[in-house]
Amino acid sequence: MSSGVTRQRTEQCFRVATGLDPHLNLEEAQRWARVINEKLRASTTQRNGIMYSEVRRPCRVLLLLNPHSGKGQALSLFTGHVQHMLQEAGVPHSLVVTERQNHARELVREADLSEWDALVIMSGDGLLFEVINGLMDREDWEEAIQTPLGILPGGSGNALAASIHHYAGSQPVASEELLVSCGFLLCKGLVARLDLTSVCLGSGGPQQQRLFSFLSLAWGFVADVDIESEKYRHVGAARFTVGTLVRLASLRVYQGKLAYLPAESAESPGPSPTSPSSSPPEVPSPQTHATSPHGFCSSLVCRSSQRSPGQNVTNTFHNYCNSNNAFKAKRGDLAPASTPRGPPDSLLVPLDQPVPSDWTVVPEEDFVLVLAMYQSHLAEDLHAAPNSTMEDGLIHLFYIKAGISRATLLRLFLAMEKGAHLATNCPHLVYAKVRALRLEPYSAKGTITVDGELVDYGPVQAQIHGGLARLIAS
């Protein structure tokens, strides 16, 4: 890519992330960050009829970095692109380099969260999955999950980072440009609500497992590609293309039963126990949230009129955290990880019972793939759920019926790069907006992924919980 194009795109990221004029002769991210810092110190801005204070960037960030994510360059990407930006923008951060799988999960499960205003991960989506489940493992999960989360893309998929960038109205960018864009969003510090899906695995009883997912649930082709392509991670995002081509060559059919609760026939699961009703006064009302097409939550974004003159916005956020009693758990208060936590799944019945009568049972039992998405992107260059918006409270369910040719399937994946696969009107592709689903594979062995991570194989059901978590995004 020419440096002119790179610069153009980077300027565009800058414009979207900051709302500032990019024609400022900004040569380096450090200088941009200085401008952000000055501009954001006192300004307010009106967007979609809502007044936001733009100085709402987080302070005291705990940054968890997986050194092996992506091509294994996360640490140098962080020091090369983001560290100075955070320093210039006055965002103090402590960097923890994860040492093993589940390290991040254990850390956040046991952390004194009163020490941190945001948890940011620099990795692929897998590390955020760990962090979210670590927060949901806690006895104080209801408050802990309100800790603002941030993502800096360092993996090979970077689906959430790509989705955030897309929700911000930006043109698609990849790798380091996406990182710079997410770095700006982090400096800016606006917080939105993030839907989480509760995923129940196993047919019930003591073996039953419950996970919280922010991105996707996959079975069949997509899950196989995701796991099989891990050996190609040295090629970065291209691993999915390589994996897709390899799996196309050995295309197979997966048998099972799929059922779902259509969104239109389901009442919205309603506000979660952590929703604004339990929030302190400076948090806007649910109606205020609804007016924002992007579902922005202004929990960190105080209306300027509500702030007393001279009051430091950082303090306001800090007070908010404390007044909400959100960050009090100490190591001794923690529950064992196996204790089920989280809001009740009001739309699900036990897996050993038939689905309720208002569910749709898919007549086909032969599939090429089943994919449930709750963000727009499955990877940086896979715009798999083009209708998905931030905090829409929906699972975007796709399945492809058996009988599709290899060529048509390849065409669908190529169209997915631009989110155009639905427009192909492929008769084998079915799309539904749902609030809950159940999948019962028939074969004894197979692959199911949640947020790209391998989970126990077997019957699975899931329900979306709108706005359960919080995410630094704009």
Ligand SMILES: Nc1ncnc2c1ncn2[C@@H]1O[C@H](COP(=O)(O)OP(=O)(O)OP(=O)(O)O)[C@@H](O)[C@H]1O
């Ligand atoms: N130091 C470490 N050594 C080995 N594994 C780690 C380490 N730190 C984290 N992990 C694990 O690596 C797994 C993959 O991490 P992650 O998804 O963030 O990166 P990635 O797989 O490169 O990204 P992507 O999902 O975008 O391809 C996670 O399950 C995480 O637990």
